[in-house]
Amino acid sequence: MAASSHEHLHAATLKNLSTAMHGEAYAHAKYLLYAEAARKSGHAELADVFTRAAKTERTEHFAEEAALAGLAGSNAENLRDAIAGESYEAKTMYPSFAEEAAKAGDAKAAKLFREIAADEAHHRDAFQAELKKIDSHR
Ligand SMILES: [Fe+2]
Ligand SMILES: [Fe+2]
Structure with a gap:
């Protein structure tokens, strides 16, 4: 956080x-x-x-x-925090949840976790694009 x-x-x-x-x-x-x-x-x-x-x-x-x-900081700090969170969800948390669900036979949950992982990657990319804009204005 x-x-x-x-x-x-x-x-x-x-x-x-x-x-x-x-x-x-x-x-x-x-x-x-x-x-x-x-x-x-x-x-x-x-x-x-x-x-x-x-x-x-x-x-x-x-x-x-x-x-x-002091949760919210500068826009750049907030973007870096958000990117870290979305990256973790997209690359680590949801993929491992999906794998575990699939192994347990919970196919619907596995599918949902995979879909959400892809959404989180889009969030990460959108935040990264915004951070780039801020960085280039310095
Ligand atoms: Fe409350
Ligand atoms: Fe997200």
Whole structure:
């Protein structure tokens, strides 16, 4: 994480902030899915409860933790961090997940992991192209 981590925080606090941010980001995405499910099943009020909570996880909890941790840095730092993350997902994480799924007989999961690996490679390339533009302006 942390493109430019905060020097005033203890390493354990930074680690906990990272764990907390992963949880908040996941809760945000999950609650939006739950809201969608509630809406589809005709439970509009429940959908609103999920949507409001999702918003708080993202715009308050995640955002405040990210600010404290110094997650976002300069555009160049953010791009380098994003490139590293997408590269890892495209080249290491998703391919190994796909292989493991295939070996386990989970063909659908293997296919999904392979498709997503290709998407992540596109994200990496798009970020790399942007970083090049920034570098050439120096
Ligand atoms: Fe939260
Ligand atoms: Fe991605």
